[in-house]
Amino acid sequence: MELSQLRTLIHVADLGSLSKAADRIGIAQPALSRQIRMLEEELSVRLFTRHGRGMVLTEKGREILEHATRVMAELEEIRATASDLDTPLRGRIALGFPPTVADILSVPLVTAFGRTHPQVELRLVGAYTGHLIDWLHRGEIDVAILYDPLSARSLRTEPLLLEKLFLIGPTGSGLSGDRSIPFGDLDGKRVLLPSTRHGLRTIVEQCAIEAGIRLQIAVEADSYATLKDLVRHGHGWTILPLSPIHEDIAAGRLLAAPLIDPAPVRQLVLSYPADRPVSRLTRFAGDKIAEIVADQVERKIWPGQLLRSA
Incomplete structure (x- = not known):
């Protein structure tokens, strides 16, 4: 077993294609194919399933990939340890x-x-x-x-x-970073939130329970871009961190206010x-x-x- 074979395994698994892996590492595709075949023969196991759209790791191939990745990481660590810190x-x-x-x-x-x-x-x-x-x-x-x-x-x-989460509303909603909004004020408002598989939804629903209200969830959307566009066009309110929408807040396309009693954080x-x-x-x-x-x-x-x- 050679390190070049492990590198080939990692690249082909990452890209799902021998031709793409050959382009990435600058080695002819037949040579990479031969390395994979020799590795499979040495290990007596099939690493990939071949089909018209590329190559997919078998279950045993995924296990071997984990070990190959660790070996290469350890090798890189040896080089880093031996080299100057700068x-x-x-x-x-x-x-x-x-x-x-x-x-x-x-x-x-x-x-x-x-x-x-x-x-x-x-x-x-x-x-x-x-x-x-x-x-x-x-x-x-x-x-x-x-x-x-x-x-x-x-x-x-x-x-x-x-990270603090904020109530997000459209222009004209009157929200301000200087005035906190009690969570209970969301009672009866149209709220736009991610689906239940999203961690943010769990945090918001727990806050609603603590505030003693039932949220009126008008739309579910896992895309933050979709949520902010819906709010901007007046379809409801949402609760988000400010980091991904700070430019919209600065430009006045959206307004935000902190929530209290309780304050949602993650x-x-x-x-x-x-x-x-x-x-x-x-x-x-x-x-x-x-x-x-x-x-x-x-x-x-x-x-x-x-x-x-x-």
Whole structure:
């Protein structure tokens, strides 16, 4: 078994295609096909199912991919340990974000890597917390920001931010950041919220129970862009963090006010798989994420309470 075969396995699994993997790493497709075939013969197992649209890992292939990813991460860690601390890092890293977080972190994070470690290959993955937890376990992503992962005991987590959620209304609704709205005032209003599979919905419904009201949910939409557009056109009110819509607030396209009695909040954490060591590259990513979040909080773009020093 050779390291080149493990690299090929990782790239083909990531892209689902031999031709795309060949383009990515600059090796002829027949050579990559031969490496996969030799690895399958050596392990006496079928790693991929081939079909007209590409290649999909078998169940045993997914298990072997997890081990291959760990081997390559350990190899990169050996190189990093032997190198000077000021030497630019190399390698590949996959980072996971909930949709609202991806919108605000992607550009500054890519900028930071480009400035400090330009040879690193970044993969940014946007998904809901449940999917991100699963991908962390599978080794498909290296680090993620998660919302309240109470059931993720197999993850190594670091508290990052206690994020405030705000009542969002259209222009002319009279909402103001200087005047708090009691949660009970939502009784009888048309409310637009994500579906029940979304963690934000759970937080809002718990607040409604504490306030002793029943929410009138007019529309369910898991897209934040859809929710804010519906509000902007006068179809109801929603409850969101300000970070993904701060430009709309600044431009006056939407209005926002803090909620009290109770005040809805949710905790963000940095999460790493607990079953493998955190590489220098992954740690740099986590630290840089914390710095960017702290900067956004200081600039009033991301209202909340920092739980981790940058």
